[in-house]
Amino acid sequence: DTGVSQNPRHKITKRGQNVTFRCDPISEHNRLYWYRQTLGQGPEFLTYFQNEAQLEKSRLLSDRFSAERPKGSFSTLEIQRTEQGDSAMYLCASSLGQGSSYNSPLHFGNGTRLTVT
Amino acid sequence: AQSVTQLGSHVSVSEGALVLLRCNYSSSVPPYLFWYVQYPNQGLQLLLKYTTGATLVKGINGFEAEFKKSETSFHLTKPSAHMSDAAEYFCAVSTVSGTYKYIFGTGTRLKVLA
Numbered sequence: 411d412t413g414v415s416q417n418p419r420h421k422i423t424k425r426g427q428n429v430t431f432r433c434d435p436i437s438e439h440n441r442l443y444w445y446r447q448t449l450g451q452g453p454e455f456l457t458y459f460q461n462e463a464q465l466e467k468s469r470l471l472s473d474r475f476s477a478e479r480p481k482g483s484f485s486t487l488e489i490q491r492t493e494q495g496d497s498a499m500y501l502c503a504s505s506l507g508q509g510s511s512y513n514s515p516l517h518f519g520n521g522t523r524l525t526v527t
Numbered sequence: 528a529q530s531v532t533q534l535g536s537h538v539s540v541s542e543g544a545l546v547l548l549r550c551n552y553s554s555s556v557p558p559y560l561f562w563y564v565q566y567p568n569q570g571l572q573l574l575l576k577y578t579t580g581a582t583l584v585k586g587i588n589g590f591e592a593e594f595k596k597s598e599t600s601f602h603l604t605k606p607s608a609h610m611s612d613a614a615e616y617f618c619a620v621s622t623v624s625g626t627y628k629y630i631f632g633t634g635t636r637l638k639v640l641a
Contacts, residue, residue: 450634451634452619452631452633453571453631455629466628468628501570501571512559512629513579516571516619517573518570518572519570520569521568521569523568
């Protein structure tokens with residue numbers, strides 16, 4: 411168990427630029443989640459994959475956000491035309507789940523901190 | 528839909544004193560409940576979880592929590608606080624089926640005074 415890995419750890423970008431973050435989950439985990447966390451708040455759900463299928467996307471998520479998980483392994487989160495309000499910590503988590511059960515804990519990476527100037 | 532409320536965004540205790548962090552949940556179906564800890568600039572680390580069975584669950588670092596269905600609560604406790612316990616703590620809920628996402632509370636920042 412090498413843990414969930416996220417890259418980069420920090421990203422500073424100018425407003426209007428596109429950014430992409432990568433998440434490598436624990437290898438045997440079939441579920442992968444993206445969350446966003448702003449200062450003083452808990453993680454806010456963005457989207458979720460089971461293997462390569464994106465099963466749910468938050469209604470709060472702008473069309474500028476897109477996520478992929480090709481081959482059910484690593485995942486990328488892209489933000490197009492970044493805005494200052496996108497500044498946050500982006501957390502990736504993975505879990506091993508079966509069927510419709512969601513009792514497995516999430517294992518989190520250390521996050522990517524995005525600053526939009 | 529499920530939700531989580533953490534009472535008290537900041538809690539201060541003296542070293543050696545009891546730690547009590549409060550979490551109440553709302554769910555129309557049996558919940559799974561979790562407590563996580565987050566240190567600065569890091570991800571969240573699981574402290575303990577309740578799924579089924581024994582309602583008093585023990586976790587890492589001497590923490591424990593009790594699931595009380597009648598009170599819809601899952602409060603986190605530790606008999607004696609250590610300086611190293613200073614961090615932010617999050618309660619989270621997921622449900623048996625039908626919803627994929629884990630919902631987190633807004634967190635409680637624990638400060639331990641020497």
